[in-house]
Amino acid sequence: MAVYTDVSESELGAFLKEYSIGELLSYKGIAEGSENSNFLLHTTSSSYILTLYEKRVDKDDLPFFLGLMEHLARKGISCPLPVHRCDGSVTGVLAGRTAAVITFLEGMWMRRPTVAHCREVGKALASLHLAGMDFPMSRPNALDMTGWCKLWEGSHDHADEVEPGLTAEVDADFAELERSWPKDLPAGIIHADLFPDNVFFLGEKLSGLIDFYFACNDLYAYDLATCLNAWCFEKDNSFNLTKGAALLAAYQSVRPLSEAEKEAMPILARGSALRFMLTRLYDWLTIPDGALVQKRDPMEFIRKVRFHRQIKSPSEYGLK
Amino acid sequence: MAVYTDVSESELGAFLKEYSIGELLSYKGIAEGSENSNFLLHTTSSSYILTLYEKRVDKDDLPFFLGLMEHLARKGISCPLPVHRCDGSVTGVLAGRTAAVITFLEGMWMRRPTVAHCREVGKALASLHLAGMDFPMSRPNALDMTGWCKLWEGSHDHADEVEPGLTAEVDADFAELERSWPKDLPAGIIHADLFPDNVFFLGEKLSGLIDFYFACNDLYAYDLATCLNAWCFEKDNSFNLTKGAALLAAYQSVRPLSEAEKEAMPILARGSALRFMLTRLYDWLTIPDGALVQKRDPMEFIRKVRFHRQIKSPSEYGLK
Numbered sequence: 145m146a147v148y149t150d151v152s153e154s155e156l157g158a159f160l161k162e163y164s165i166g167e168l169l170s171y172k173g174i175a176e177g178s179e180n181s182n183f184l185l186h187t188t189s190s191s192y193i194l195t196l197y198e199k200r201v202d203k204d205d206l207p208f209f210l211g212l213m214e215h216l217a218r219k220g221i222s223c224p225l226p227v228h229r230c231d232g233s234v235t236g237v238l239a240g241r242t243a244a245v246i247t248f249l250e251g252m253w254m255r256r257p258t259v260a261h262c263r264e265v266g267k268a269l270a271s272l273h274l275a276g277m278d279f280p281m282s283r284p285n286a287l288d289m290t291g292w293c294k295l296w297e298g299s300h301d302h303a304d305e306v307e308p309g310l311t312a313e314v315d316a317d318f319a320e321l322e323r324s325w326p327k328d329l330p331a332g333i334i335h336a337d338l339f340p341d342n343v344f345f346l347g348e349k350l351s352g353l354i355d356f357y358f359a360c361n362d363l364y365a366y367d368l369a370t371c372l373n374a375w376c377f378e379k380d381n382s383f384n385l386t387k388g389a390a391l392l393a394a395y396q397s398v399r400p401l402s403e404a405e406k407e408a409m410p411i412l413a414r415g416s417a418l419r420f421m422l423t424r425l426y427d428w429l430t431i432p433d434g435a436l437v438q439k440r441d442p443m444e445f446i447r448k449v450r451f452h453r454q455i456k457s458p459s460e461y462g463l464k
Numbered sequence: 465m466a467v468y469t470d471v472s473e474s475e476l477g478a479f480l481k482e483y484s485i486g487e488l489l490s491y492k493g494i495a496e497g498s499e500n501s502n503f504l505l506h507t508t509s510s511s512y513i514l515t516l517y518e519k520r521v522d523k524d525d526l527p528f529f530l531g532l533m534e535h536l537a538r539k540g541i542s543c544p545l546p547v548h549r550c551d552g553s554v555t556g557v558l559a560g561r562t563a564a565v566i567t568f569l570e571g572m573w574m575r576r577p578t579v580a581h582c583r584e585v586g587k588a589l590a591s592l593h594l595a596g597m598d599f600p601m602s603r604p605n606a607l608d609m610t611g612w613c614k615l616w617e618g619s620h621d622h623a624d625e626v627e628p629g630l631t632a633e634v635d636a637d638f639a640e641l642e643r644s645w646p647k648d649l650p651a652g653i654i655h656a657d658l659f660p661d662n663v664f665f666l667g668e669k670l671s672g673l674i675d676f677y678f679a680c681n682d683l684y685a686y687d688l689a690t691c692l693n694a695w696c697f698e699k700d701n702s703f704n705l706t707k708g709a710a711l712l713a714a715y716q717s718v719r720p721l722s723e724a725e726k727e728a729m730p731i732l733a734r735g736s737a738l739r740f741m742l743t744r745l746y747d748w749l750t751i752p753d754g755a756l757v758q759k760r761d762p763m764e765f766i767r768k769v770r771f772h773r774q775i776k777s778p779s780e781y782g783l784k
Contacts, residue, residue, distance in 0.1 A: 147495045150575070152574075152575035152576055153572040153573075153574060153575065153665075154575075154576065156572075168572070169570040169571070169666065170568075170569075170570045170571055170572060170664070171572060172492075172494045172495075172496060172504055173494065173495035173496065174492045174493060174494055174495065174504075175467045175492070175493035175494065175495045176492060176493065184492055184494075184504060186511070186570060191506070248490075249490075250489040250490045250506060251489070251490055252473040252476075252488070252490060252491060253473075254472075254473060255470070255472035255473065255474075256472055256474065344490070345473075346489065
């Protein structure tokens with residue numbers, strides 16, 4: 145929620161000489177996107193997003209992320225399209241950072257999503273999964289179980305300071321997840337972070353998906369489980385079954401789930417909740433107070449882990 | 465440099481029903497403006513700035529600030545124009561804050577202003593002074609010498625922690641300023657905070673003045689002295705005489721200074737530098753680490769105070 149790197153008009157002007165997007169009229173740092181510095185540009189031709197990739201993004205992954213956005217956009221998914229420079233490339237260097245210009249999508253993200261929004265997201269996620277099937281590049285999920293273990297190693301000794309008993313609780317989750325994690329489910333390109341702030345709407349109609357900087361190859365049903373965690377819980381951490389059923393049915397109207405995927409939903413949702421709890425816990429314990437990075441309460445997601453732990457059947461999510 | 469208050473799409477939608485500015489397409493929190501929460505809106509008609517006034521702005525002052533912007537815009541000064549609501553008012557309540565919609569000005573603020581930019585600012589400041597002469601409202605300067613004394617009372621006992629000797633140095637400045645501060649110079653509406661981030665350019669042409677939330681009635685030459693401090697020092701705190709001469713000559717090409725105003729320039733510039741040093745020092749000492757408000761080094765402005773202290777004649781600023 146910050147601009148980490150400021151850009152002067154003269155260096156931005158020089159950078160934009162490599163693009164054919166008209167004359168620059170204004171640029172404003174925007175308070176969204178927790179990993180990178182983002183600016184909203186107005187030019188004589190249109191609006192664009194300028195992203196400066198900060199250290200949390202591996203530069204070697206940019207051809208995958210930007211190539212995927214281009215692939216998906218050409219397949220009809222409404223997502224930002226990287227703008228090519230005059231030499232054909234999609235990144236340059238600005239203020240010492242690798243930087244890209246992408247098209248601006250109109251729309252608002254929903255602070256309080258409704259059932260109708262959940263339905264739209266379910267359809268869009270399944271469409272994204274189908275559209276990514278012939279994308280030629282791949283990227284392993286850096287936040288798979290091996291990644292979770294690393295985060296846990298870095299947090300383990302201080303977890304009880306956040307809540308007494310948390311260490312033993314999460315250790316037990318890891319044991320169960322390592323035993324039960326599904327391996328042979330359909331996999332391919334997933335978004336991996338499709339939270340409400342990454343989905344734009346105009347009214348009840350979905351107008352775009354953004355922020356592909358966690359996209360990777362992993363289980364499709366895991367991506368769907370993440371959406372259950374991101375969209376179907378209320379502020380009081382209660383699970384909204386109507387939203388869950390709507391999201392899952394809408395997904396299946398585009399890409400039906402196999403029986404094995406359905407059966408795996410409780411363990412996938414539990415793993416997904418643990419993954420977001422772990423990144424938040426790690427940041428909570430390691431980022432100094434006063435840093436620009438916004439730290440978020442890890443306890444929200446441990447409550448979701450606990451919810452999924454007591455699920456007996458996927459039908460409890462409204463899954464049919 | 466932050467958004468202090470987030471706004472949901474539904475409450476913003478309801479708020480905008482009172483305006484005739486088209487359908488909302490997007491809104492982004494912008495990382496500019498240190499006092500309020502600002503959003504850049506796109507609607508089907510145009511772009512706008514939505515400002516939520518946070519606690520540092522006195523709501524009772526808003527009719528003055530917004531009325532002044534409207535007055536100046538109608539007089540041909542390029543500044544944001546408050547958008548009237550269907551009932552004629554220019555403010556409403558959003559997310560528990562008083563809020564206003566103003567027109568969006570294209571342009572970029574100069575991180576590294578040139579002599580040409582200083583010339584444009586000088587002309588624009590004088591034009592603003594002339595255009596404000598028949599504005600019917602008035603507002604005392606909350607940051608006049610009485611205001612400086614209050615800030616100093618709140619910082620005095622800890623100033624030596626910032627730099628040893630600072631307390632005695634500033635006490636001596638106060639004694640001198642109280643003895644020598646001019647009282648009978650031409651006065652009227654001043655901007656009072658015309659720093660580079662409040663002036664937009666398209667190329668070398670000034671495209672707009674923003675942020676009138678310190679505007680008040682005070683000495684015109686004091687406003688000009690603030691511009692000397694804001695525009696004519698280099699990053700190493702050296703005074704750029706070419707920039708000073710350009711700014712002052714450009715101002716005088718629109719509104720010539722009286723001999724008394726010229727003679728007062730060193731003491732006015734010293735007082736203005738002290739004023740910005742004091743607000744920064746007070747924030748530095750009182751705002752907790754980790755707060756969203758950006759704290760800025762007070763020492764930059766004590767160096768400017770020291771520079772002005774040794775000025776023997778206004779000609780040393782390039783003043784003719």
